[in-house]
Amino acid sequence: MHRVVVLALDGVYPFELGIPQRVFGSAGRHYEVLTCTVDGEPVRADADFAISVEHGPELLSAADTVVIPPFDMSLISRELHPRVTEALERIRPGTRIVSICTAAFVLAAAGKLDGRQATTHWRLTEQFRAMFPAVRLDPDVLFVEDGHLLTSAGAASGIDVCLHMIRSDHGSDLANRVARTCVVPPFRDGGQAQYIEQPVPEPTGQGTAATRHWAYENLHLPLTVAELAEHAGMSNRTFARRFRDEVGASPGKWLTQQRLARARQLLETSDLTIDQIAAQVGFATAASLRQHLHAAIGVSPLTYRRTFRTEAVATSAGESSCDAG
Incomplete structure (x- = not known):
């Protein structure tokens, strides 16, 4: 069974935190989805509650796929907290790593996106480029796959990229069945341009x-x-x-x-x-x-x-x- 580990960071968005479990969990026996934090302690959500999970960062060393959900934009920084850095270092080389929305800033700050193509939410394009010029940012797409690293745009794009991984792992038939279960389109046309304010x-x-x-x-x-x-x-x-x-x-x-x-x-x-x-x-x-x-x-x-x-x-x-x- 393919193990998906979701890393919840401080200020995590609750909706996006639940996307991997909802999508991969709908694929039946193919995936196991577990959630951890950088120290095993609860994290505060970008809401009026905290989130407690059962696992600490040691879970990352046994992951086949790591998903990092987005978090409060006010916490974005060029430098990672030492505990976040230590947690990311536990991930085995070659493990598939996925970011949703602001989590692309985490991968970029860790140096994992240097020279690679990536994306994030269109509202954050200028900030991202100013902070991480070595990343080949494409703000027009819903998600990007560059080797074992995948980055996606806003909330719904987290669903898109999870369905894409299921499609890549097991084919369109399973991905389509999961999409129907979640009542979402199996593939969305176009890119972020259709959502940009204009x-x-x-x-x-x-x-x-x-x-x-x-x-x-x-x-x-x-x-x-x-x-x-x-x-x-x-x-x-x-x-x-x-x-x-x-x-x-x-x-x-x-x-x-x-x-x-x-x-x-x-x-x-x-x-x-x-x-x-x-x-x-x-x-x-x-x-x-x-x-x-x-x-x-x-x-x-x-x-x-x-x-x-x-x-x-x-x-x-x-x-x-x-x-x-």
């Missing part, structure tokens, strides 16, 4: 939601941005701008994300050939699917299928010819 666009009486739904139901078609704009009754330029305002990504990027998500589901749950899957999700050829999947997650369709299918998969001649390597 002037409200002039009302037009139209949005892109209906067109997104239509596109999702017709991924097998070679849809273009012009066709999406026509369906929405907008000019190409207006549609692209409004789509980005609502989703946080361009229509083309969103389409590719949806096609890849559908392809991964079919790779895990069906015996369709790579050519058949490519056709069903709207990629022109199996080679195109292979190129996009490799760019997104670094593996070929056949390798992905072998990793996430629990039962034997019949490899057809079509798969062998189109997905070699």
